[in-house]
Amino acid sequence: MNGTDTREVIARAHHEEWARVVAALTRRFGDLDIAEEGAAEAFATAVERWPTDGIPPNPGAWLTTTANRKAIDRIRRENKRDDKHKEAGVLSDIEPPAPLGAIDDDRLRLIFICCHPALAMETRVALTLRMVGGLSVSEIARAFLVQESAMSRRITRAKAKIKAARIPYRVPSEEDLPLRVTGVLAVLYLVFNEGYLASGPDTDPVRDDLTAEAIRLARLVRALLPVDGEVAGLLALMLLIEARRTARVSAVGELIALDEQNRGAWDAEMIAEGHALVRERLATGMAPGRFQILAAINALHTSARDVRDTDWSQIVALYDQLVRVEPSPVVALNRAIAVSELDGPEVALAAVDRLQDQLVEYHPYHATRAELLRRLGYGPAARAAYDAAIERAGNPGEIAYLTRRRDQLG
Known part of the structure; x- marks a missing residue:
């Protein structure tokens, strides 16, 4: 395997293993900075050694082990006192895995861990998108409609606050989930949006890896919190949008507007599931939140057999409701x-x-x-x-x- 092939394997491993390695180190060391730097040093070592030594049989295990050693070395370098040496020695021993708590999925668990209620909502969402969602700072900045430099400073300040305030990054209990779910849903929505309409110039127009992962995680959250209306609303919204994916891009890679799409190519099974979730929430009679209203709007779009059959008066009425729930300029634009x-x-x-x-x-x-x-x-x-x-x-x-x-x- 040549150097180029090896670099491609390293890049693919970085995409697939980063969140898992950081999650494992965060559970062990309780410090996000140590986890990040340990993971970063492990990938840097891979870039240096794998082209010469060859790719190990299990790249993921190699990266986790190397990252653990790098993190221990960092603790030892920064803390010279005997008690810190003892702490590093303990950390180097093989420990039983930390309890998983209420969440079995590694990535979803880390998202809940990062969405700590001590941080401001936008801050926890931005930090989680960076650390777990795999989005770049520029992609996150575009999602929040701010400059890249401003978003970079926001993420840096969030890390500093976590360190200074000693905010514990522990596995959330079942009782913690409702307190953190709003941030988790915001993260999943923005990850899905980046897949639905990729913002970078060097990617495919639609990234189905991101949309599929966001839907997978939303299903897991739905299983954890089955009576939460916004969880059901977000899952319905994702399904109704994803159902149109194959009709959204032409053979030459050009996006196709909703009114020009071949509705026969939409995924009928996804649409049926999304509609069922919307009806389920309507039947409760409870005041809907942001994601439930957006899901209802998309249910109307996907109910029309032809664009001329769209119930625009009902859609405008739903946007009027959404403006009251989320009075943002983007919502006002979509209403227009x-x-x-x-x-x-x-x-x-x-x-x-x-x-x-x-x-x-x-x-x-x-x-x-x-x-x-x-x-x-x-x-x-x-x-x-x-x-x-x-x-x-x-x-x-x-x-x-x-x-x-x-x-x-x-």
Whole structure:
């Protein structure tokens, strides 16, 4: 196996094993920094040694063992006192595995551990996306609509707070789960979104590895908390969106808008499961949360056999409800898109233009303006809006779609 092949194996191992190695070290040492640095040093050693020594028979076990030794070496280097040496000696012994608590899945357990209620919600979500979700800082920043440098500082401050406040990263008990589930759902939703519409320029337009993993973990959370409405809502939302995946990308890699998709290619089984979850929540009569409302909106989209059959009045009513639950500019933008189908593009454009100051760097804002301006016959203004959207978009399939729409203006 040549050096290039070896590097590919190391890169694949990094993607697959990072979360597991960090989770194992965090349980053993109780310090996220030690866990991270031990894992990082292990992968660095792999890069140095595997091309020469060959890939070990069990790369995952090799990485875990090496990371454990590197972490112990770091403790010994930083703590010279005898008692710390004794502590490092104890840590180097083979220990029985820590109790798993209520969660059997390694990755989901680590997500619950990282979503500690002592941290602010956005901070715990960002940190968990970085440490467990495998998303880059730039991908996380785009998800939160902030600059990459600002997100990097936020994650760094979160680690510092954990260390200074000695926040324990312990396996959560069954009683802890309801206190942490809101952050966990936010993490899974953002991981799914990154898969549904990858934000980086060097990836496939749709990353089904991320969407599949988010759905898998959502099913596990549903099994842990079967009466939680938002858990059911998020799972339904993911299923109803994922059901359309095969119809969302053309043979040449261009994204296909909802109104142009072949609805016969949608996954009927996923849609049926998603609809059943939505009906189950409606039957409770309880006030729905964010994910339940979004699931209901997508249930209406997937219920229409043709785009002309879509119940836009009901969708706008659901967005009105969502605005009260989550009054964000992104929700207001999506509501305006629905309004354009109900009341026309001129009314919607006025609502969109009021969001300029908040969403000027958000490419869907410019893409929405471009479509509305095109429908109103304002060709030059539409072209400028398409250009602004293309400049800010990172997804290659979306760029191809926006470019085609722009070029159709003539």
